Amino acid sequence: MLGLSGATLQRLGDAYEGYAAASGIALRQDLGVKERDPIWAEKELLMGSCYVIAAIYRSLLDTGASIPLFGIASGVYRRRNNSFWKPLAICGLNREWLFGQEAGRVEASPQEFFYELLRQYYLFNSGDENALGRMLEHAATSPALVAQSVGNPPVRLQEYIAFIRGDIEKVYYKGDPAEDGSRAWVTALRMLLQRTAEQLQLAQSNRFQWTNEIGLLPFEPDILATLLGFCIRTRNRNEIRAFAEEEEARHDSPALFLVRLALEMIAASR
Amino acid sequence: MYFQKVLKGIKDLSPDAAAGMIREDGIRCNAWRRAGGMSASDISVQLTDNNILSHLNHYGDPLPATHAQYSSTERLTYGNITPFISTTAGALQRFSSPGLNICFPAFMTALQFATANFTTRGFIFYAYLITLGKKAIPLVQISEEVRELQLYHHYLPYHREGEIVAKIVIPSPQIEKAEEYDGPAAIRDLRTGKVPAPLQTIPNSGYAAPDIYCNIREIV
Numbered sequence: 001m002l003g004l005s006g007a008t009l010q011r012l013g014d015a016y017e018g019y020a021a022a023s024g025i026a027l028r029q030d031l032g033v034k035e036r037d038p039i040w041a042e043k044e045l046l047m048g049s050c051y052v053i054a055a056i057y058r059s060l061l062d063t064g065a066s067i068p069l070f071g072i073a074s075g076v077y078r079r080r081n082n083s084f085w086k087p088l089a090i091c092g093l094n095r096e097w098l099f100g101q102e103a104g105r106v107e108a109s110p111q112e113f114f115y116e117l118l119r120q121y122y123l124f125n126s127g128d129e130n131a132l133g134r135m136l137e138h139a140a141t142s143p144a145l146v147a148q149s150v151g152n153p154p155v156r157l158q159e160y161i162a163f164i165r166g167d168i169e170k171v172y173y174k175g176d177p178a179e180d181g182s183r184a185w186v187t188a189l190r191m192l193l194q195r196t197a198e199q200l201q202l203a204q205s206n207r208f209q210w211t212n213e214i215g216l217l218p219f220e221p222d223i224l225a226t227l228l229g230f231c232i233r234t235r236n237r238n239e240i241r242a243f244a245e246e247e248e249a250r251h252d253s254p255a256l257f258l259v260r261l262a263l264e265m266i267a268a269s270r
Numbered sequence: 271m272y273f274q275k276v277l278k279g280i281k282d283l284s285p286d287a288a289a290g291m292i293r294e295d296g297i298r299c300n301a302w303r304r305a306g307g308m309s310a311s312d313i314s315v316q317l318t319d320n321n322i323l324s325h326l327n328h329y330g331d332p333l334p335a336t337h338a339q340y341s342s343t344e345r346l347t348y349g350n351i352t353p354f355i356s357t358t359a360g361a362l363q364r365f366s367s368p369g370l371n372i373c374f375p376a377f378m379t380a381l382q383f384a385t386a387n388f389t390t391r392g393f394i395f396y397a398y399l400i401t402l403g404k405k406a407i408p409l410v411q412i413s414e415e416v417r418e419l420q421l422y423h424h425y426l427p428y429h430r431e432g433e434i435v436a437k438i439v440i441p442s443p444q445i446e447k448a449e450e451y452d453g454p455a456a457i458r459d460l461r462t463g464k465v466p467a468p469l470q471t472i473p474n475s476g477y478a479a480p481d482i483y484c485n486i487r488e489i490v
Binding site: 008017019022050084205208213215217 | 327
């Protein structure tokens with residue numbers, strides 16, 4: 001996949017998972033003594049980072065095996081109060097943690113707002129639906145907030161909002177094919193995949209690093225969590241499959257594999 | 271000014287060659303090794319913005335025919351003629367950077383380079399470099415913190431490795447030791463949740479520990 005060697009991805013997945021485990025054992029010995037030391041906290045996040053890297057490599061070979069690793073990583077970031085745990089919990093399909101979180105005040109930080117938005121989007125139709133509505137309403141009246149770039153690759157918050165709004169509002173346009181609104185999510189998703197593809201192509205353009213498969217990250221959990229928010233709803237799955245086929249026929253975006261990955265992760269979890 | 275500890279992984283290196291680098295030669299850049307030496311004027315000409323960007327983003331790319339060092343008889347890459355030396359310093363203090371949630375540990379990056387992703391043997395060198403906290407490309411004795419996106423505005427897709435770039439040579443007194451690893455054995459250790467043990471460690475008796483160069487004045 002992506003021109004990467006399957007055998008190397010397997011070794012790297014094993015290596016980073018093993019290193020995360022070894023780091024965890026070493027950190028446990030200091031637990032309680034140095035837990036409040038900022039360096040200790042950074043080391044714990046570095047361990048979480050290794051689980052994320054392992055999960056990303058695994059996902060390209062064995063989708064099902066990546067889900068629990070994303071879950072473990074989410075737990076580490078959550079413990080350290082780092083809101084990156086939210087997209088990781090989505091990638092780990094961990095509804096329990098996502099549900100069991102009070103909606104916090106996140107309006108002051110675009111990044112925090114984004115991660116909370118992803119959480120509420122994932123839970124939409126199965127949790128507090130007003131929470132997502134309130135966030136979208138707030139975004140609609142906060143041009144400065146939505147103009148900020150969030151996530152990795154950095155994309156303006158309003159692009160994510162256009163996608164999420166396009167998804168949840170498309171039901172209002174059902175039966176009226178003349179209305180462009182029913183396909184608004186398609187335009188927004190194309191843009192998000194385009195940004196992801198650009199980042200991927202930039203990484204691939206460094207041939208030394210890419211062909212040696214050192215330090216590479218083929219995608220970020222942010223975009224995968226966004227796609228999982230769409231695909232988790234049964235009613236959306238045929239639409240996203242049709243979207244993937246259309247895109248393949250159009251130009252086959254290098255980031256399209258993420259759509260298939262999201263669908264495979266949901267299938268693997270059943 | 272900072273004394274930044276770094277790691278450097280080099281694959282397929284004999285123990286004798288590693289010992290020679292630690293105790294005498296230091297770690298030399300490819301430009302030096304290719305030419306068998308570099309004059310002071312060569313060094314001045316080589317330490318440029320363009321060359322560091324080529325080192326970072328086009329290391330494996332072939333030189334174009336318009337390049338001064340292009341050869342029609344040999345396929346040279348920017349990496350073959352670089353005056354810079356990549357090292358990794360890892361990711362501590364990085365999680366507070368906005369949008370940076372995933373970092374690669376320095377040891378793992380160095381181990382991947384040293385063992386070609388766990389397929390061969392190689393060495394990890396433990397050294398330190400001197401950095402300024404700002405760009406200083408013409409200054410040979412100062413290393414570049416290219417991991418700092420505030421200093422290096424060009425987007426580097428591999429900045430999570432925590433790369434620090436040395437220039438021309440990492441002198442022997444700045445190298446503390448080298449550890450040899452066997453790739454297949456290392457992956458076996460990692461698969462059982464153990465940090466790989468080195469096959470051997472070569473210490474540097476001439477190591478100039480940076481601690482002694484810190485200026486601390488006691489009260490009298």
